Amino acid sequence: MKYGFDNDRYLKIQSEHIKERIGKFGDKLYMEFGGKLFDDYHASRVLPGFQPDSKLRMLMQLKDYAEIVIVISAVDIEKNKVRGDLGITYDMDVLRLRDEFQSRGLMVGSVVITHYKGQESAKAFSKKLKRLNIKSYYHYTIEGYPSNVALIDSDEGFGKNDYVETSRPLVVITAPGPGSGKMAVCLSQLYQENKRGIKAGYAKFETFPIWNLPLKHPVNIAYEAATADLNDVNMIDPFHLEAYGKTTVNYNRDIEIFPVLNAIFEGIYKENPYKSPTDMGVNMAGNCIYDDEACQYASKQEIIRRYYTALNNAAEGKCDESEANKIALLMQQVKVTIDDRKVTVAAKARAKKSEAPTAAIELADGTIITSETTSLLGTCAALLLNATKHLAGIDHKVKLIPSDMIEPIQSMKVNCLKGKNPRLHTDEVLVALAMLSKSDENCKKALDQLPNLQGCQVHTTVMISEVDRKIFKKLGVDFTCEPIKKR
Numbered sequence: 001m002k003y004g005f006d007n008d009r010y011l012k013i014q015s016e017h018i019k020e021r022i023g024k025f026g027d028k029l030y031m032e033f034g035g036k037l038f039d040d041y042h043a044s045r046v047l048p049g050f051q052p053d054s055k056l057r058m059l060m061q062l063k064d065y066a067e068i069v070i071v072i073s074a075v076d077i078e079k080n081k082v083r084g085d086l087g088i089t090y091d092m093d094v095l096r097l098r099d100e101f102q103s104r105g106l107m108v109g110s111v112v113i114t115h116y117k118g119q120e121s122a123k124a125f126s127k128k129l130k131r132l133n134i135k136s137y138y139h140y141t142i143e144g145y146p147s148n149v150a151l152i153d154s155d156e157g158f159g160k161n162d163y164v165e166t167s168r169p170l171v172v173i174t175a176p177g178p179g180s181g182k183m184a185v186c187l188s189q190l191y192q193e194n195k196r197g198i199k200a201g202y203a204k205f206e207t208f209p210i211w212n213l214p215l216k217h218p219v220n221i222a223y224e225a226a227t228a229d230l231n232d233v234n235m236i237d238p239f240h241l242e243a244y245g246k247t248t249v250n251y252n253r254d255i256e257i258f259p260v261l262n263a264i265f266e267g268i269y270k271e272n273p274y275k276s277p278t279d280m281g282v283n284m285a286g287n288c289i290y291d292d293e294a295c296q297y298a299s300k301q302e303i304i305r306r307y308y309t310a311l312n313n314a315a316e317g318k319c320d321e322s323e324a325n326k327i328a329l330l331m332q333q334v335k336v337t338i339d340d341r342k343v344t345v346a347a348k349a350r351a352k353k354s355e356a357p358t359a360a361i362e363l364a365d366g367t368i369i370t371s372e373t374t375s376l377l378g379t380c381a382a383l384l385l386n387a388t389k390h391l392a393g394i395d396h397k398v399k400l401i402p403s404d405m406i407e408p409i410q411s412m413k414v415n416c417l418k419g420k421n422p423r424l425h426t427d428e429v430l431v432a433l434a435m436l437s438k439s440d441e442n443c444k445k446a447l448d449q450l451p452n453l454q455g456c457q458v459h460t461t462v463m464i465s466e467v468d469r470k471i472f473k474k475l476g477v478d479f480t481c482e483p484i485k486k487r
Contacts, residue, residue: 001364001455004294005049005285014284015058018205021282022062022170024273025201028193030186031282033174034206038100039086043207045478046222046299047285055205059172060104066170067107070094071180073115074122083176084309087470091125093176098134109166110135114181117141137162139181139188146257153263158191179230183257187264194268201273202261204254204280209234211248211278212286218299218334220249225306225330228323240276248278300336301457307331307338308480312463315483343459344480346370351461357486359383359460361477363391364452373423376406379460380468381429387453388446400443401432421486426471453477462486 022029035043038056051057059066075081076090083093098108111129113122116138129136139161142152151157164185171189173182186202193200208223220234237250239258254277261280265272274280289295310324331337338344346360350370357373361383369390371382385400394400409432410422424432430447437444454476463481472479 001048001298002291002294003049004289004291004298005047006288006290007049007051007054010050010285010288011054011057013287014054014282015061017282017284018058018062018203021203026199028166028169028171028198028200030171030173030189030200030202032182032186032202032204032206033172034178034182034204035208037097037174040207042222042226042302043285046219046302047289047295048298050285055207056104059106062170063104063106065168066172067109067166067168068101068172068174069109069112069164069166069185070097071112071114071173071175071182071185072125073180074113074117074119075115076177076180077113077121077125078119081177087466087473090176090180095132097174097176107168108134109168109171110137110164112137112139112162112164112181112185114139114184115141135165137164139185145184146260149260149263152260153191153267158188159195161188161192163192163196164189178227178232183254187257187261190264190268194264199268202265202280203282204277205282206254207283207285209249209251210286211237211250211281211283213249213289215247215249216333218296218303221330221334222299222302222306223251225303225327228306228310228326228330229319237276237278240278243275248276250277250281254280300334301341303327303331303334304336304338304341304344305478305480308483311483312481315463315485341457341459341480342368343457347459347461357460357462359458361387361453362457363387364456376403376410376423377429378421378423378425378465378468379462380458380464380472381424381426383458384426384429384453384471385446387456388449389442391449391452392442392445394442394445398442400440400446401429401436405432405436425465425467427467430471450475 038053040052044050044052072090072094081090094111101108111134113126113136116122126136142157144151173185175182190200190202209220213220215234215236224232224234233252234249235252235255237248240246240248258277262272307324307327310327313319314321314324343360343362346368347358350372351358354372357379358370359379360368360370362368369387371379371386373379374382389396406424409428413419414422433443433447437447456477458477458479460481462484
């Protein structure tokens with residue numbers, strides 16, 4: 001992948017900008033962290049050169065006077081919402097995030113369960129947190145939110161929420177994913193702190209959309225694709241345009257909530273220190289792009305990947321087709337089709353010839369390797385072998401795993417484990433390679449190439465198994481599948 005983003009510059013100017021913002025407020029600053037805090041893979045895909053843990057590295061510089069509050073929506077708990085990049089539910093990710101933060105010396109103060117309406121699953125999660133000695137609080141659904149400012153900014157609105165006890169001057173509000181209610185938690189706390197005579201401020205650290213890129217820039221369109229299930233829409237910030245005469249980009253939920261924030265700040269300070277949603281942000285990512293063409297290309301590829309993910313989710317009954325249809329419109333805006341993904345074209349071309357499930361991988365140097373399902377191997381397992389052989393300089397005709405070793409494994413899968421698919425998956429192939437590498441130099445050479453698959457692109461002509469998905473993710477491979485289930 002061609003880089004286009006200066007991560008070192010980003011760390012420097014972003015941390016300086018956050019420290020400057022902290023200094024503008026008095027007793028306490030609530031900072032909403034949008035996106036992923038230490039595993040922001042979306043940002044690393046659309047801004048090639050961005051490191052997934054960049055925001056965490058900045059936060060580490062502030063750890064002595066910062067604490068973290070993790071937010072999760074009761075709605076997401078109820079429907080077992082899953083993080084697509086990790087394959088775990090949001091409630092499990094809350095526990096993972098807490099462990100990750102604490103292992104790095106960061107203080108996690110509590111968990112806030114938002115959109116609470118008495119859901120039994122939310123109650124059960126709160127009890128689980130209590131057993132683990134984790135403080136938890138409920139924030140309730142407010143009728144008419146965010147437009148009913150009079151109700152929201154009252155004892156029957158934010159005043160009804162549990163007051164989240166914090167002990168440090170910088171409170172970082174984060175969540176497993178978007179739509180969790182982070183901003184509402186911040187605003188509720190501003191209301192609650194004011195009642196207690198504490199002067200508190202608010203700032204927002206949201207990587208996307210990037211405010212100083214054009215509205216229809218592929219980087220910003222890729223954000224819309226990533227949040228298609230939330231119906232987020234990028235918009236010109238009308239408040240910023242009116243206040244400064246400058247065009248900046250924000251998204252609908254921040255623009256909708258701004259009158260609420262304005263009313264709360266006016267109640268606390270008699271005036272709002274922010275004239276627009278854009279003013280609330282501290283994001284400096286747009287100032288660190290040095291190759292716009294590289295970032296545009298990467299973002300267009302991400303939009304195509306998101307489109308395939310939506311198609312797969314619809315085929316599995318996880319959502320309707322509206323999400324895919326929305327992303328299809330976004331693809332039209334940036335003028336790309338699925339044929340702009342090279343591995344898609346290559347996999348389909350081989351499938352047309354073989355009439356079997358096929359796969360294709362694009363390596364770092366642009367080389368495309370293909371594979372197909374055989375009687376012994378699934379197409380993804382065959383692809384791993386073909387790709388690692390090519391990278392290791394091993395002749396394609398060489399069989400790394402002898403068939404007489406594969407057949408007993410197949411027999412065990414079908415006869416003992418009652419499986420319907422005897423073909424080896426990617427994990428089984430890798431275990432076999434590891435075992436053979438002790439005595440076979442070619443197998444060792446092939447295994448040594450696995451790190452070189454990170455960042456490579458894969459496409460398959462059928463939907464792949466959960467096992468193969470997990471292996472690709474662990475290898476850092478970006479994959480897409482046609483929305484066709486295996487027969």
